[in-house]
Amino acid sequence: DAKTTQPPSMDCAEGRAANLPCNHSTIxxxxxxxxxxQIHSQGPQYIIHGLKNNETNEMASLIITEDRKxxxxxxxxxxxxxxxxxxxxxxxxxxxxxxxxFGTGTRLQVFP
Amino acid sequence: xxxxxxxPSRVICKSGTSVKIECRSLDFQATTMFWYRQFPKQSLMxxxxxxxxxxxxxxxGVEKDKFLINHASLTLSTLTVTSxxxxxxxxxxxxxxxxxxxxxxxxxxxxxxxx
Numbered sequence: 001d002a003k004t005t006q007p008p009s010m011d012c013a014e015g016r017a018a019n020l021p022c023n024h025s026t027i028x029x030x031x032x033x034x035x036x037x038q039i040h041s042q043g044p045q046y047i048i049h050g051l052k053n054n055e056t057n058e059m060a061s062l063i064i065t066e067d068r069k070x071x072x073x074x075x076x077x078x079x080x081x082x083x084x085x086x087x088x089x090x091x092x093x094x095x096x097x098x099x100x101x102f103g104t105g106t107r108l109q110v111f112p
Numbered sequence: 113x114x115x116x117x118x119x120p121s122r123v124i125c126k127s128g129t130s131v132k133i134e135c136r137s138l139d140f141q142a143t144t145m146f147w148y149r150q151f152p153k154q155s156l157m158x159x160x161x162x163x164x165x166x167x168x169x170x171x172x173g174v175e176k177d178k179f180l181i182n183h184a185s186l187t188l189s190t191l192t193v194t195s196x197x198x199x200x201x202x203x204x205x206x207x208x209x210x211x212x213x214x215x216x217x218x219x220x221x222x223x224x225x226x227x
Contacts, residue, residue: 032214043116043205043218044156087155099146100207100216102156 003027004088009107012082018075020106022088025069030092033064034100035073037084044087044102047073078110115139116208118219125196125226133191133222135206141186142208146216147179150203162189196226 005023012018024033034049048055048062050071055062061074075082087105091098115138125131135145144163148156160176162168162183170176180192193200205221 038156041203041221041223043207043221045218046215049214099158099161101158102148104155 003090003101004103006086006088006103006106008104009109011109011111012075012078014080014110014112015077018078018082018108018110020073020075020086020088020108021070022073023070024088024090027068027090028092031090032092033062033068033071034089034091035060035062035086036089036100036102037082037086038105039081039084047086078108080110080112082108083110084108116206116217116219118204118206118222120222121220122223123225125224127197127226128195130192130194131196131224133193133204133206133224135189135191135208135219137187137208137217140208140210140213142189142210143186144209145183145189146207146209147181147189147191148205148207150205150221156205159191193224196224198226200224201226 032049032051035047036044038044048060050062064071085105085107087102089100117136119134146161147159149159150156158171159174160168160170160181162181164183164186168181178194183189203221203223207216207218209216
């Protein structure tokens, strides 16, 4: 069972920041928060992951609350190509090979 | 990131026949490979986990005799859908991972249609 909850859909204007929330209130101390996205009819793509500190890479920023019960993925300047389903997943460890359990995700629609 | 290929990208087969889908890790040796299935407008469902040289571990409800998985090398895993039926029509996606890396890399998927 997925251990995260996300809003089913969100809209964002092109060029604006997209803030995608995720609730993971039962997260354990050794579990990381991962974000993937799936563009229509393609395989998922890794975006970012973190444990408790905020993280940033070339694609996005990840903000994790201090109690680690929720997080927000931020796409700073959304483009039409960012339209996709975004999945927030919690998983033990960072370098292990445990499986990913996908929830229903958030369908982000970026409009012109 | 690692490149993962799947072949074929699309396949149509008749009911009762078997179909083999290949998943190749092109950039690194994948100690673990995963197979997922995705029905229209639904999320990915994990079918099985396979480690090179050992038997696959299937998720509850997935028939191991129907979905045969072979992970014969560190760069190749195959999924064979035996005696396919229309309800097996789906989008099949593999992913690969290796120890020491945190990312799981996904293939582009194979769309199977059983008529």
